[in-house]
Amino acid sequence: MHNRRPDVVVYRADTIDIPPTRPEHVLLVAEVVSPGSETTDRIVKVEQYARAGIGFCRRVEQAATGVPLIYTYVLDPARGTYRPGRCSPGRSRLPHRFRWRSTWAGCEAARRGAGRAFHLISGD
Template structure:
């Protein structure tokens, strides 16, 4: 058994904090902080996942009104011990080229594309954490025989938890966080050409 590299050892007895992620240049590219623990995405990314994220990013950017920005692979500092990295974020934060994370109040929509290794986190852990942080809209995209099914959630303010707002296949039309009209079949790799 080999020793852990020094950078993998928590800097304090309480573990990791959100600001620690910015001082870990040796960490794998997609490192998240969940409940004070580092989570590394070490499995190879599926082509389907990458294509859905790329195509959805481009489609939402084309429809986003002034003041909304669509980005990917940026963390959200939910609190001192949680800084997940969703697949896609829609934010109203002003552009800052040195930004490494978004505040929850600036995030209008979070999208997770479910992979086998992230399924539990995307469907349960992140669903609760994003709601607790007050993020109003959450989409969880599932692979149904290589066709995307988008599970849409809206924050219920009185309970502070997400309420299902529908499962969309083939077409997704939403008026929040802005007018969105998507042909989901065109997001599926091999479907658009």
């Protein structure tokens, strides 16, 4: 994972100022699938994040309808792989009941490093 830069990273609050970031500091990563890097974003990175022990992974893809599809993966620590995830269009729940909203424009901006892909709605 040392060579990977996820599009979105959610860190544990108590580790945000501890360099370098280690996999155990990360609660969730998300990748926005880009044209030309589909295999890397869908398979390679997801496998690497699982091997690093990151508990949750999200993959965001553009659907033909224009609404982003959000795939959620949860780590099976005994196997070191992610369990098959679910797919949610446009809106999804984060672990621990945090809700987020995404737009494709936001995902594209995050992929370019120019914005946020996801907006936290509530932490209920």
